[in-house]
Amino acid sequence: MAEARHRKWHVFQTKDELSVAMAKYTAHLSAKFCKEKGLFTVVLSGGGLIDWLCKLLEPPYKDSIEWSKWHVFWVDERVCAYEDPDSNYKLAMDGFLSKVGIPNKNIYAIDKHYAADGNAEHCAALYEECLRNLVKQNILPLCPNGKYPQFDLQLLGMGPDGHMASLFPGHPQINVKDKWVTHITDSPKLPPRRITFTLPVINSASYNLMAVCDDHTEQCPRSIADIFKHNNLALPASHLTAHVETMWYLDKAAASLL
Numbered sequence: 001m002a003e004a005r006h007r008k009w010h011v012f013q014t015k016d017e018l019s020v021a022m023a024k025y026t027a028h029l030s031a032k033f034c035k036e037k038g039l040f041t042v043v044l045s046g047g048g049l050i051d052w053l054c055k056l057l058e059p060p061y062k063d064s065i066e067w068s069k070w071h072v073f074w075v076d077e078r079v080c081a082y083e084d085p086d087s088n089y090k091l092a093m094d095g096f097l098s099k100v101g102i103p104n105k106n107i108y109a110i111d112k113h114y115a116a117d118g119n120a121e122h123c124a125a126l127y128e129e130c131l132r133n134l135v136k137q138n139i140l141p142l143c144p145n146g147k148y149p150q151f152d153l154q155l156l157g158m159g160p161d162g163h164m165a166s167l168f169p170g171h172p173q174i175n176v177k178d179k180w181v182t183h184i185t186d187s188p189k190l191p192p193r194r195i196t197f198t199l200p201v202i203n204s205a206s207y208n209l210m211a212v213c214d215d216h217t218e219q220c221p222r223s224i225a226d227i228f229k230h231n232n233l234a235l236p237a238s239h240l241t242a243h244v245e246t247m248w249y250l251d252k253a254a255a256s257l258l
């Protein structure tokens with residue numbers, strides 16, 4: 001494992017090895033937080049991540065994780081109907097969440113009706129309201145500065161252009177600090193309408209695990225090199241920190257220019 005400034009990273013030979021490590025990391029934190037607090041708050045993103053999480057559906061994890069204590073959120077979501085193939089909720093439900101015993105009430109999707117209507121602004125406002133209610137119910141704590149919610153573990157992915165969540169290079173959402181959840185209607189990665197946690201919320205998590213596997217794009221390894229060697233802040237993923245640990249899991253291809 002390597003470490004620089006606030007960032008730790010591992011490079012894996014294959015996606016499969018990355019996936020095994022991701023399951024181990026997640027299961028370890030699940031056990032730790034369930035023991036300490038009686039619950040575990042996990043934030044998912046879309047993309048390849050759900051596929052890589054599938055090792056959690058195998059032994060020894062499937063039967064040993066206390067799924068009933070999980071509370072699941074999305075760091076970003078595409079504003080479309082739940083049954084739309086673009087929906088991150090659908091991706092996670094079909095590929096992962098429906099196969100484990102997480103109570104439905106602990107799965108916090110965006111508002112179904114505004115999502116189907118494509119109303120990104122309302123979806124963002126309602127998702128923030130949902131988080132604020134969970135703070136009142138003591139399910140979500142606030143981080144030490146009292147301004148933002150503090151999730152236990154966030155599982156993130158990075159796009160080849162260096163975006164994370166739906167914070168894209170050259171778009172103003174990266175600068176939003178007065179909200180917990182914001183929206184975008186012209187996302188360069190389709191679909192265009194999305195909601196996203198703001199950067200201070202993302203960075204308030206206790207643990208952030210960023211997983212990046214490259215599918216033979218030239219841009220992805222360049223972005224990784226730009227972040228790790230030059231800390232290029234024009235790339236949103238360069239800003240990633242966490243309260244306890246910021247871990248990057250890279251496959252060999254993504255790390256090829258390091």
Ligand SMILES: O=C(O)[C@H](O)[C@@H](O)[C@H](O)[C@H](O)COP(=O)(O)O
Binds near residue numbers: 047076077158189
């Ligand atoms: O909804 C989304 O589009 C995602 O949450 C997005 O932020 C994703 O995590 C990255 O784009 C990486 O995606 P890939 O794993 O597909 O490269």
